[in-house]
Amino acid sequence: MANMTRKMMQIGLNIRRNHHVNKLSQFFPSPAMSLDDKKTDKTTTLMLNYGLIRASSPGMYHLMPLAVRSMEKLTNLVDKMMRSIGCQKIEMTSILPRELLETSGRWNALKSDLFKLDDRNNHSYILAPTHEEAAMHLLKSAGNFMQYLPLKITNKFRDEMNPEKGLIRAKQFLMKDLYSFDETEELALQTYDLVNEAYQSFFSNLGLNVIKVKAANAAMGGTLSHEYHVISEAGDDRLLVCPDGHFAANEETLDNGDLSCAACGHRLEKKNGIELGHTFLLGTRYSEPFQAVYKRDNQTIPVQMASYGLGLTRILATAISVYSLENQIRWPEQIAPYRMCIIAPKKGSKEEKAASNLVQLLYEKQIQCPGWEDEVVIDDRTMQTIGKRLIEAQKLGFPYIVVVGKKVLDSHPKVEIHHLTTGTTTLTSPEDFLNYTNHVKVPIKAVSR
Numbered sequence: 001m002a003n004m005t006r007k008m009m010q011i012g013l014n015i016r017r018n019h020h021v022n023k024l025s026q027f028f029p030s031p032a033m034s035l036d037d038k039k040t041d042k043t044t045t046l047m048l049n050y051g052l053i054r055a056s057s058p059g060m061y062h063l064m065p066l067a068v069r070s071m072e073k074l075t076n077l078v079d080k081m082m083r084s085i086g087c088q089k090i091e092m093t094s095i096l097p098r099e100l101l102e103t104s105g106r107w108n109a110l111k112s113d114l115f116k117l118d119d120r121n122n123h124s125y126i127l128a129p130t131h132e133e134a135a136m137h138l139l140k141s142a143g144n145f146m147q148y149l150p151l152k153i154t155n156k157f158r159d160e161m162n163p164e165k166g167l168i169r170a171k172q173f174l175m176k177d178l179y180s181f182d183e184t185e186e187l188a189l190q191t192y193d194l195v196n197e198a199y200q201s202f203f204s205n206l207g208l209n210v211i212k213v214k215a216a217n218a219a220m221g222g223t224l225s226h227e228y229h230v231i232s233e234a235g236d237d238r239l240l241v242c243p244d245g246h247f248a249a250n251e252e253t254l255d256n257g258d259l260s261c262a263a264c265g266h267r268l269e270k271k272n273g274i275e276l277g278h279t280f281l282l283g284t285r286y287s288e289p290f291q292a293v294y295k296r297d298n299q300t301i302p303v304q305m306a307s308y309g310l311g312l313t314r315i316l317a318t319a320i321s322v323y324s325l326e327n328q329i330r331w332p333e334q335i336a337p338y339r340m341c342i343i344a345p346k347k348g349s350k351e352e353k354a355a356s357n358l359v360q361l362l363y364e365k366q367i368q369c370p371g372w373e374d375e376v377v378i379d380d381r382t383m384q385t386i387g388k389r390l391i392e393a394q395k396l397g398f399p400y401i402v403v404v405g406k407k408v409l410d411s412h413p414k415v416e417i418h419h420l421t422t423g424t425t426t427l428t429s430p431e432d433f434l435n436y437t438n439h440v441k442v443p444i445k446a447v448s449r
Helices: 002-010 042-049 065-083 098-104 107-113 132-142 185-206 312-323 350-354 358-367 386-396 430-437
Strands: 053-057 060-063 095-097 115-118 124-127 150-157 172-182 210-214 224-231 237-241 248-250 269-283 293-296 299-302 304-311 340-343 376-379 400-403 415-419 424-428
Touching: 042 053, 042 312, 060 065, 065 150, 065 172, 065 185, 065 312, 095 098, 098 107, 098 124, 098 132, 132 150, 132 172, 132 304, 172 185, 172 312, 185 210, 185 224, 185 269, 185 304, 210 237, 210 269, 224 237, 224 312, 269 312, 304 312, 340 358, 340 386, 358 376, 358 430, 376 386, 386 400, 415 430, 424 430
Parallel strands: 210 248, 340 376, 340 400
Antiparallel strands: 053 060, 095 124, 115 124, 150 172, 172 304, 210 224, 224 269, 237 248, 237 269, 269 304, 293 299, 400 415, 415 424
């Protein structure tokens, strides 16, 4: 083992002794497998039991460190997608004056879903469930609507009637909002199609089998609306889907739930869906009450608006739902909290004595590879057996689990690499470790269960 360690040092490994090392023992709270006695859905049970979230009150959840890392990765993917079509990110307040919703006429339609508050001067405010009015008010004050796609990612608040489905129906949730402002209906529709194409590409790259369905505009108003759903028995929405994929709609958009459809050519099938995104072509629904106009040739033209939303906490929970096994979490690799967990030998074992530096060496080698910085965590809870920690790592769903176990005592030492995404286990020498982890090809497949 000493010769092996020296050989690894000789291939160019540079140990950075003073940098932070990710260790499971340092997590708050430690991701111990504790059972939650509340009756809830499978996904929420997994997230509660395995330390991803903690309930604060009905419909309210704290995100714990592993879930925060996944949410940050998901947010970065959304940011990248939106920048690719020319969006600009802004920050908007989550507290809005009541007058904004009264100006648009939506106060009465939404007030049962709102969290309301008054300041010390008796001015009324709400915790924002949506930002169409605020976006239009902001753009009017800026006085420049052309080619401007403001993007924001912020917490939203709704007084949910059914807050028993974890992050899928939470009272506070993270939302990506995008608003577009165009001069004509034709240009507005072009922008609408551009964003919808970006959404479809985003879900495909994440490996989620999402269908785009015709939806009702309801209180939002406007002329056109689409939702993005994952087909799931856990979903609350009732969808009508053409068997050959040519047509899909939310049941509320068709008269009397009619199952015949000329656009389909077949009888529509009823499915349950989880809504992950929603887009609205709003026309002048908000520009007219806020008097937001273009000025051209001595004429004033109301701005054509559209809005687009992605529920990020809901996407995270749904990804876990469709990827996971009954008692084990699985992730799209792009948003796994850590892509690799290295399990250190049990304290006092022969393996620990023989491979005292190997865990740190493997860690250092991997994080120096492109795309792997800060993607590795060490399970250093060495008072527990390797077997117990391997089971826990599988339950938490780290895509790569590296076990430094009994095989390091062989004449030709080996480490085990469990790749959960492909369901394979590989034995490899420490010297060939990177050849495996950096060259395995994992196809991204659209998943729906």
